[in-house]
Amino acid sequence: AxxxxxxxxxxxxxxxxxxxxxxxxxxxxxxxxxxxxxxxxxxxxxxxxxxxxxxxxxxxxxxxxxxxxxxxxxxxxxxxxxxxxxxxxxENEALRRGDFTTLLADNDKEVYAFGRTEHSNEVIVVINNSENEQAVNLILGGARTYRDAMTGMVVEGSNQLVLLLKRKSGLILVRER
Known part of the structure; x- marks a missing residue:
């Protein structure tokens, strides 16, 4: 069907x-x-x-x-x-050849986040596989600004990113230089 x-x-x-x-x-x-x-x-x-x-x-x-x-x-x-x-x-070298790091694996919330880096290019991917909206906190190594690759929305954090993901959704955050 x-x-x-x-x-x-x-x-x-x-x-x-x-x-x-x-x-x-x-x-x-x-x-x-x-x-x-x-x-x-x-x-x-x-x-x-x-x-x-x-x-x-x-x-x-x-x-x-x-x-x-x-x-x-x-x-x-x-x-x-x-x-x-x-x-x-x-177009993004980090997604093709970049190093990989797991940033968050939360089985209870069904949320997974990982980073891909290649030189100064940094991408964070956050996936909410649950049936519910989920709040996600990611610890950063200082102040950073990211742009959502799909919507263009800017996300900033001083030492952490606080994100709200809809059910069965994901974010691709590309670090601004």
């Missing part, structure tokens, strides 16, 4: 992690376009393109099962999100 809005939010959170974490990210065919499907034969559907119209998916790949009548479209908003994160990774 077509992913729910909640499932799409989780997909975006996973992508944010994937594009900022250590290693080479991999995008499975069609994920960036909003395609779905897992079991054979739905794991290799024809690619969805923005300039075409498609029939709704009405039948389940297994004849004895039923499914909802799902509209098939190219997800431009999701595609733009992928492009922004890929561009950020491409």
């Amino acid at each position: 077509k992913p729910t809005a909640g499932a799409r939010q989780i997909q975006k959170l996973i992508l944010l992690f994937q594009m900022t974490y250590v290693g080479a990210p991999m995008i499975y065919y069609g994920s960036e376009a909003g395609m779905w499907g897992a079991d054979d034969p739905d794991d290799r559907k024809p690619m969805v393109w923005p300039e075409f119209q498609y029939e709704n998916e009405r039948t389940h790949p297994f004849a004895d099962k039923t499914r909802a009548n799902d509209e098939v479209t190219f997800d431009q908003e999701l595609f733009s999100y992928y492009k922004r994160l890929i561009r950020l990774r491409t």
Whole structure:
């Protein structure tokens, strides 16, 4: 079945992690376009393109099962999100080759924060995997200013950053020079 809005939010959170974490990210065919499907034969559907119209998916790949009548479209908003994160990774050396440090791992709150640094370039990534809004305090080594890479919002802290993250969300904070 077509992913729910909640499932799409989780997909975006996973992508944010994937594009900022250590290693080479991999995008499975069609994920960036909003395609779905897992079991054979739905794991290799024809690619969805923005300039075409498609029939709704009405039948389940297994004849004895039923499914909802799902509209098939190219997800431009999701595609733009992928492009922004890929561009950020491409343009930021710390996200491609930088050293990695865990800054916070809070299992109870389901919050994880890490830093990536390459020379004077510093990035902090904070991920809230919980179903609730979470307040996060990160200790800094002095006064610093960061810019949220996705919104442009400026975040400042003298010895700590105090952040409020919505449910199933993340922040990418790039240190201002």
